Amino acid sequence: SAVISQKPSRDICQRGTSLTIQCQVDSQVTMMFWYRQQPGQSLTLIATANQGSEATYESGFVIDKFPISRPNLTFSTLTVSNMSPEDSSIYLCSPGSGHEQFFGPGTRLTVL
Amino acid sequence: SQQGEEDPQALSIQEGENATMNCSYKTSINNLQWYRQNSGRGLVHLILIRSNEREKHSGRLRVTLDTSKKSSSLLITASRAADTASYFCATNTGNTPLVFGKGTRLSVIA
Numbered sequence: 001s002a003v004i005s006q007k008p009s010r011d012i013c014q015r016g017t018s019l020t021i022q023c024q025v026d027s028q029v030t031m032m033f034w035y036r037q038q039p040g041q042s043l044t045l046i047a048t049a050n051q052g053s054e055a056t057y058e059s060g061f062v063i064d065k066f067p068i069s070r071p072n073l074t075f076s077t078l079t080v081s082n083m084s085p086e087d088s089s090i091y092l093c094s095p096g097s098g099h100e101q102f103f104g105p106g107t108r109l110t111v112l
Numbered sequence: 113s114q115q116g117e118e119d120p121q122a123l124s125i126q127e128g129e130n131a132t133m134n135c136s137y138k139t140s141i142n143n144l145q146w147y148r149q150n151s152g153r154g155l156v157h158l159i160l161i162r163s164n165e166r167e168k169h170s171g172r173l174r175v176t177l178d179t180s181k182k183s184s185s186l187l188i189t190a191s192r193a194a195d196t197a198s199y200f201c202a203t204n205t206g207n208t209p210l211v212f213g214k215g216t217r218l219s220v221i222a
Contacts, residue, residue: 001157033209042200043155043212092154096207101145105154 001102002027002095010108013083020079021107023093028073031096034066037106038089048096049076083111117213118201124219131188133216135201136181142205144177144184149198149215158186158199193222 003026013019023032031050035043046066049055055068069077080087090106119134137144146158161168161177161184168175174187188195198217202210 031207042214043202043210045209045211048209090152094210096209099143100157100160101202101204101210102157103147103155108152 001100002029004093004095004102004104006091006093006104006107008107009105010110012110012112015084015111017083018079018081019083019109020077021091021093021109023076023078023104025074025095027095029095029097030073032070032076033094033096034068034076034078035092035094035103036089037092043092046078046091080109083109085111087111118199118216120216121214122217122219124221125191127191127193127220127222129191131191131195131218131220133186133199133218135184135186135213137184137201137203137211137213138182139203140205141179141203144175144201144203145210146173146175146184146186147200147202149200151197155200188218191218191220193220196220 005024007022034046036046037043045058046061047055047057049068049070051070051073067079088111090108092106093104117136143160143162145160147155149155159170159175161175172189177184196219198215200212200215202212204210
C-alpha cells in the first residue's frame with residue numbers, strides 16, 4: 001500500500017484565518033480525494049483532485065472555501081479558508097484506487 | 113451523501129465475545145471495504161470484499177456480502193479491549209470515491 005503523509009497532524013486556529021493541509025504520497029496517483037470528518041460523524045467527500053485540472057467539488061463544498069492544488073501526481077493541498085468553529089474536523093486525503101483505498105493519518109483542526 | 117447505514121450505531125461487549133456489525137447500502141457496487149478508526153485517529157483499512165465474493169476472512173475478521181440484499185456484515189471473533197474503535201463500511205464503483213456509512217462504535221470491556 002502507498003505511504004501517505006499529511007501535514008500538519010493537528011492545529012488550533014483562530015476564526016477568520018486559513019490553514020493549508022498538505023498530503024504527500026510515495027507513488028504517483030491519478031486521483032486524490034479529500035474528506036472531512038466532523039466530530040462524532042462519518043467521512044464526507046469534499047472534492048476529487050486530478051493533476052492538471054480543477055478539482056471537482058461535492059454538493060455543499062465550494063472552491064472559494066476549500067481551494068485545492070494538485071501540482072503533481074504525488075502531492076496535493078487543501079486549504080480551509082476563512083475558518084469558523086464549524087470547520088473543526090479531521091481532514092483526510094486518500095489517493096484514488098480501484099482496489100483497496102488507503103487514507104492519510106488525518107489533520108485534526110480546531111477552530112476557536 | 114451517505115450510502116451505507118451501519119447497524120448497530122453502538123455496541124458494547126465483554127472481552128472474548130464476538131462482535132457483529134452490519135452495513136447496508138443503496139446502489140450497485142464494485143466492492144465494499146471495512147475500516148477501523150481509533151478515537152480521533154486515521155482510518156485503518158481492514159478488508160475489501162468484491163461484489164462477486166460472498167465471504168472473506170482475515171485473522172479474527174470475517175466479512176460477508178449479500179448483494180441481493182445490499183448488505184454486509186463484519187464479525188470480529190474473540191474480541192479484545194484493543195478492538196475498541198469505530199468501524200465503517202464504505203462502497204464504491206470502479207474508481208469513484210468511497211461513500212461511507214455512519215459507523216458503529218464498538219466498546220470491548222476487559
